[in-house]
Structures are given as structure tokens and as C-alpha cells.
Amino acid sequence: MATMKVLTLIVTYNEAENIAALVPEVLRYVPTSSVLVVDDASPDGTASVVSALAQQDSRVSVICRQGERGYGSAMIAGMRHAIAAGFDAVLTLDADFSHNPADLPKLLSALDAADVTIGSRYTGGVRVLNWDVKRLLLSLGANAYVRYLSGLQCVDCTSGFRGYRASALARVDLGSIRTSGYAFLPELLFTLGAVSIDEVPICYTERRVGESKMSKRVIAEAILRPWILAARRIGRGKTVVPPRRVAPGAAATDQ
Structure with missing residues (x-):
């Protein structure tokens, strides 16, 4: 993917303390990437903060949404x-x-070998x-619960640290996904269907600055939404086509 056009996507709400340090770190490790921050009018x-970074670096941009909220x-x-x-790949992280x-x-x-x-x-x-x-x-x-109801076969269905081929x-x-909170993550995988997926081991560290966005509404949605996916599976009359595990050196469905 070295020659691919890459966008790193970061969704924010009240992350001023973190974003000023995070964007330069993203560009440090993936200097060929552009960075897009989608912010829900954080007070x-x-x-x-992102606009100031964008004035210093043309690779950085921000979409500030007014009157609309939600991770999904x-x-x-x-x-x-x-x-x-026209980006070829999208990377996402918290x-x-x-x-x-x-x-x-x-x-x-x-x-290179997965969608x-x-x-x-x-x-x-x-x-x-x-x-x-x-x-x-x-x-x-939660991951076991999602796998059981949705038919997804990923080990970590709820991780938001991902890479996507834009072609997939x-x-x-995408507009068919109505989930507003973090239940968006497994629902997107479900909607993508028979794509090839590779799970890369990473270490997750709980946030040190700022407040969690895990509200009661988000939790309720995460509990209820997998049942919608289960109903969609039944409606199709078959189990959702599982992700195809990729082998080392294999090619993805789109190059």
C-alpha cells in the first residue's frame, strides 16, 4: 500500500487536549497519509485546534458538524x-x-492482502x-455476544483501530447503517459482508486525558443492535457470509 492514497480518519468530541498531540504523531508514523478529523461541534x-494544525500542514483537514452527533x-x-x-485506503483510530x-x-x-x-x-x-x-x-x-448474534467471526469485532480499502x-x-454509537463497528463489518479481514495484534491503553463517551444510550444501543443483525441474518435465510481469513502473501479482492 506504499503507493496508495491514504486517509487517516479521527472522530472527535471534546478531545482538544489529545488531538493537538495525536495528529503530529499520526503524520510521524504515516507521513504519506492525510488526516481528516470529523468533529461534532465540540464545545x-x-x-x-485542528484548524490551527491544518494551517501549518496541508495534509490536515477538519469537518465540523453542526446539529449532528454520533460516532457512527x-x-x-x-x-x-x-x-x-479518491483515497485508496482509510485508517481509523480513537x-x-x-x-x-x-x-x-x-x-x-x-x-496489501486484505480488504x-x-x-x-x-x-x-x-x-x-x-x-x-x-x-x-x-x-x-461483548465480543462473544456480537459474534453469536451477528455471525461475525472476528476475534475483536468492537475494535475501532482499523484499516479499510476504500473500494470495499x-x-x-453506508447510509443503511443507522447506529450512532460504537455498535457501528460490528455493524459495519456485518454490512461489508464477505470481505477479507486480517486481525493485527496491538496493545490497547485506556485513555489518560479527557472523558469517556460511553453513555447509557451508547451501552443500550450496543446491547440491542446485535439483535437487529440477528434478525437480518434470519431474513436472509442464511448465515451472513463470514470474513475470509487471509493467508500470508495472499492478495486482497481489489488491488
Whole structure:
């Protein structure tokens, strides 16, 4: 993917403290990438921070959404921008440094042989920092719950640290995904269908600055939405086509 046109997409709400440091780190590890921040009118001035960075570096841009909120719709806005602008690959990571920008090259490299790459906390063992046992068990349980209902076969269905071939995103109707919170992540995989997926081991670190966006509404959606996916599976009359595990040196579906 070295010759590919790459966009790193970051969704933000009240991340001014983190984003000023994160964007330069992204560009440090993937200097050929452009960076797009989609901000939901953060009252802490996140968009202004990114705008200042954009004035210093043409690779940086920001979309500030007014009157619209939600992780899922913000991701869709960024992905649509990537497709329309002719990017070949989209990398996504959280704005709070829970995903290490140093791992971005691994996700990008893995796109040579896959349509989607996932920075997995649980492939080849558990790799999380600053979580208590309860939080870890909840995350593992959530992934098992999603896999059971949706038919997805990824180890870490809920990781937002990913790489996508834009061609894979362009093949589906992103607007059909109505999820506003983090349940967007497994639903996008479900919607993509029979793509090739590679899970890359990464270490996840709990945020040190800022507040979590995990509200009661987001949690409720994460519990209920997989049942919608299960109903869609039944409606199709068959199990959703599982992701195709890629072998080393294999080619992705689109080059």
C-alpha cells in the first residue's frame, strides 16, 4: 500500500487536549497519509485546534458538524469524504491515544492482502493496559455476544483501530447503517459482508486525558443492535457470509 492514497480518519468530541498531540504523531508514523478529523461541534474547541494544525500542514483537514452527533454518522461522513476524494485506503483510530499511532503502519501494510485490517486486542492473547478485570470481562463478553448474534467471526469485532480499502467501503450503502454509537463497528463489518479481514495484534491503553463517551444510550444501543443483525441474518435465510481469513502473501479482492 506504499503507493496508495491514504486517509487517516479521527472522530472527535471534546478531545482538544489529545488531538493537538495525536495528529503530529499520526503524520510521524504515516507521513504519506492525510488526516481528516470529523468533529461534532465540540464545545472545548477541538475543531479550532485542528484548524490551527491544518494551517501549518496541508495534509490536515477538519469537518465540523453542526446539529449532528454520533460516532457512527461521523465515521460515515469521513468515509464518504474519502471515497469522493479518491483515497485508496482509510485508517481509523480513537482520538484519546488508546490506539498507538506507531501501530498504524502495521494496519496499512496488512491491507496489501486484505480488504479490512483490525487492530486486535485479543488476537494471540490479551493486550490491554489500565483495565480492571471487570472491564476486561465486559469487553470479552461483548465480543462473544456480537459474534453469536451477528455471525461475525472476528476475534475483536468492537475494535475501532482499523484499516479499510476504500473500494470495499464503496461497494456498500453506508447510509443503511443507522447506529450512532460504537455498535457501528460490528455493524459495519456485518454490512461489508464477505470481505477479507486480517486481525493485527496491538496493545490497547485506556485513555489518560479527557472523558469517556460511553453513555447509557451508547451501552443500550450496543446491547440491542446485535439483535437487529440477528434478525437480518434470519431474513436472509442464511448465515451472513463470514470474513475470509487471509493467508500470508495472499492478495486482497481489489488491488
